[in-house]
Structure formats: structure tokens, C-alpha cells
Amino acid sequence: MKTVFMVVYTIDVNKGGMTTAMLNRSKMLVHNGYKSDLVTFDYNPYYENITSELRQIGKLDPDVNILNVNDYYRDLNTEGNVDPSYYEDEAKTEQEGYFIQDSEYDTKQYIRYFKQGSYV
Incomplete structure (x- = not known):
């Protein structure tokens, strides 16, 4: 068929x-x-x-x-099983050990994460 x-x-x-x-x-x-x-x-x-x-x-x-x-x-x-708690840490803006550069003074919306001086 x-x-x-x-x-x-x-x-x-x-x-x-x-x-x-x-x-x-x-x-x-x-x-x-x-x-x-x-x-x-x-x-x-x-x-x-x-x-x-x-x-x-x-x-x-x-x-x-x-x-x-x-x-x-x-x-x-x-596999059809989505555990929302898996994403809880990922959804936080503030992450321990990271320097955050945000778009506070820019018209575009973004956040950049740096760890030990490297953009991640």
C-alpha cells in the first residue's frame, strides 16, 4: 500500500x-x-x-x-516521559560559577554566559 x-x-x-x-x-x-x-x-x-x-x-x-x-x-x-524538574536548573538566569552579560543597555534581548573568561 x-x-x-x-x-x-x-x-x-x-x-x-x-x-x-x-x-x-x-x-x-x-x-x-x-x-x-x-x-x-x-x-x-x-x-x-x-x-x-x-x-x-x-x-x-x-x-x-x-x-x-x-x-x-x-x-x-x-520516550514520551518528560520530567519538568530536569529543566528547573536550566531555566534559572543566575547560575553559580558563571559571569552573566545581559542586554540591560541594549535593545535586543539576550544573556551571555562566561565561565573562567570563556563564552559558553
Whole structure:
């Protein structure tokens, strides 16, 4: 069975135009013997809900998957288990042993970290 991937930046329940055309096209492909998946690139933590609702209202065929690139790499690199405490130290601006140069007097927003005189 051949697989057809259709790429779009985002999919949502209340989108029209190109999204509706893609959903209809994917349904048509499935009914004609192809496997069809939709690939999205935006970060959207609600794709499970969106997929479920699109299936409930009949816009998304049960055999069509929505594959999000962000979700794919998150799951690939974390095996689906994200422990937020891992990032707590990383999120602190002040880090012991580092000299911090920030954008206090500049229009751009940045922070540079130096350790033992080297930019890290």
C-alpha cells in the first residue's frame, strides 16, 4: 500500500480552505486504497483533541493520522516521559560559577554566559 503524506503548517477544527481540501483529499485517497497521513510543523499541544474532534464531526477519516514534527521528535528523544524538574536548573538566569552579560543597555534581548573568561 502506498502512503501519501500531505504537509501543512497547522491544522485546526475551525480552519477552512486549504485545510478542508486536504482533509477531503486524504479521505478520498484512503477510500481509493492509499494510506494517507497529514504532517504539521507548528507547536500545538492540543493535537490529540483536534484529531478527536475532527474525527467526531466526520472531517478526518479514522484511517488518516495527523503527524506533528514537534511531537515526533519530543517522543523520539524523551520516550514520551518528560520530567519538568530536569529543566528547573536550566531555566534559572543566575547560575553559580558563571559571569552573566545581559542586554540591560541594549535593545535586543539576550544573556551571555562566561565561565573562567570563556563564552559558553
